[in-house]
Amino acid sequence: MLNVEEIRKDFPILKNRKIIYLDNAATTHKPIQVINAITNFYTKHNANIHRGAHTLSQEASKMYEEAHEIIAKLINATPEEIVFTSGTTDSLNMIAQGLEHLINEGDEIITTIAEHHSNFLPWKKLAEKKRAKLKIIGIDEQARINLKQLEKEITNKTRIVAITHMSNVTGAITNIKKAAKIAHSQNAILVVDGAQSVPHIPVDVKQLEIDFLAFSGHKMLGPTGTGVLYGRKDILKQLEPPRLGGGTIEKVTLETTEFKKLPWKLEAGTPNIAGAIGLAEAAKYLMKIGMKEIMQHEKELTRKTLEQLKEIPEVKVVGPINPEEKGGIISFTVKNIHHHTIATLLDTYGIAVRSGKHCAHPLHQRLNLKGTVRASYYLYNTTEEIEILIQKLKEIIEFTT
Amino acid sequence: MKIKAEINLEVNPDECSNPPIIRLAQMLDDLKPGEAIKVKYGKDKATLKAVKLLALKRSLNLQVEKEYCIVSRD
Numbered sequence: 001m002l003n004v005e006e007i008r009k010d011f012p013i014l015k016n017r018k019i020i021y022l023d024n025a026a027t028t029h030k031p032i033q034v035i036n037a038i039t040n041f042y043t044k045h046n047a048n049i050h051r052g053a054h055t056l057s058q059e060a061s062k063m064y065e066e067a068h069e070i071i072a073k074l075i076n077a078t079p080e081e082i083v084f085t086s087g088t089t090d091s092l093n094m095i096a097q098g099l100e101h102l103i104n105e106g107d108e109i110i111t112t113i114a115e116h117h118s119n120f121l122p123w124k125k126l127a128e129k130k131r132a133k134l135k136i137i138g139i140d141e142q143a144r145i146n147l148k149q150l151e152k153e154i155t156n157k158t159r160i161v162a163i164t165h166m167s168n169v170t171g172a173i174t175n176i177k178k179a180a181k182i183a184h185s186q187n188a189i190l191v192v193d194g195a196q197s198v199p200h201i202p203v204d205v206k207q208l209e210i211d212f213l214a215f216s217g218h219k220m221l222g223p224t225g226t227g228v229l230y231g232r233k234d235i236l237k238q239l240e241p242p243r244l245g246g247g248t249i250e251k252v253t254l255e256t257t258e259f260k261k262l263p264w265k266l267e268a269g270t271p272n273i274a275g276a277i278g279l280a281e282a283a284k285y286l287m288k289i290g291m292k293e294i295m296q297h298e299k300e301l302t303r304k305t306l307e308q309l310k311e312i313p314e315v316k317v318v319g320p321i322n323p324e325e326k327g328g329i330i331s332f333t334v335k336n337i338h339h340h341t342i343a344t345l346l347d348t349y350g351i352a353v354r355s356g357k358h359c360a361h362p363l364h365q366r367l368n369l370k371g372t373v374r375a376s377y378y379l380y381n382t383t384e385e386i387e388i389l390i391q392k393l394k395e396i397i398e399f400t401t
Numbered sequence: 402m403k404i405k406a407e408i409n410l411e412v413n414p415d416e417c418s419n420p421p422i423i424r425l426a427q428m429l430d431d432l433k434p435g436e437a438i439k440v441k442y443g444k445d446k447a448t449l450k451a452v453k454l455l456a457l458k459r460s461l462n463l464q465v466e467k468e469y470c471i472v473s474r475d
Contacts, residue, residue, distance in 0.1 A: 338422065340415075340420045341448065344451070345451055356418075396454070
């Protein structure tokens, strides 16, 4: 069990602001360890990495390379399989652009109706550009991705299967191991959006047989503008660098270009060095607490919330109702009260939730919803906060209806 | 009392970025003494009650008319 009271002491914003922060699927707060790591880099080690003869540059290079090692450890990868990006969106766009050369007219790309726009639009664009067929997998009555349909839809023309590990709207967890088996049965590449899973549950890319994984730093206690593209080494080699420039090449002549080894050939330009160091510190923080323990804590919060929401007749939860099938993300609607109104009124009580379509318009169209209210949890949230959320929600419903 | 702005809560209520109810809450936070906001809530009583609650939590005055209301700060 997590010692949440101790954990909360690490987060300055939770001391400085009287707020119940339940918008962790959007971004998370930063512990003092992460803030200090960034400050420490800028105040003691700041320099550009690689190709520097001077001590500061060597220190910065070592810290940056260590950051790759730490992130690799978090997901059971090797450092050369870790490419730093600006976030999940950047990672997914890089993958789609970098795999373009493998897609031909008539090929198939499969994604799902439950995706965040970031794991939908790049594939839609790629399919349009290469005249490939974009196939969309549906959901069941509890908004869980229908893997049986994936089994039926996949063919020997399918090149890519792009799927979310955890829905940013419903929190539904996809059985990635099963998705990998289906994708690999036709030699398709499995691209996983891990933006909501990597920060909250144990993710082992080898065990899950993931080919590409994308996730964000700021959703896992790290700084904004940081993210990760994991690629299984043999497949990452096939990814063409979508951006070229400094840091990516070994040798250039007017006629030839010799790229550096992985991951450097995919990290063009001066990277976000301080950000990567902050992200690595966040990963160390999470691993020290334990991903399994964090997952259990959020499951308990989710279970309590679902139990209590069930007692409010005006509330309808969207997505799985079994906490074992989902992460700490709960979206709901309230009868006769607009989702933005609920979120705005909760804010007057100091409760931060998100409302709208959560960058998942196709899913909302499929569910016939104009929007939802979303509460999303992390390791610093408490059962008391959930009780206040429920109590204030009841008060708002009573007052406005 | 100076009407600083008017807002119609019936226009694009589903907008994802900066919908009218959230804009209204921000406007109320910025309201200075002697200023008022005219809010068209339409026929939806739940929306009017939400505006009431927003005004109440900020200790603002509320004058309700048919289909619109005036929120003001003394």
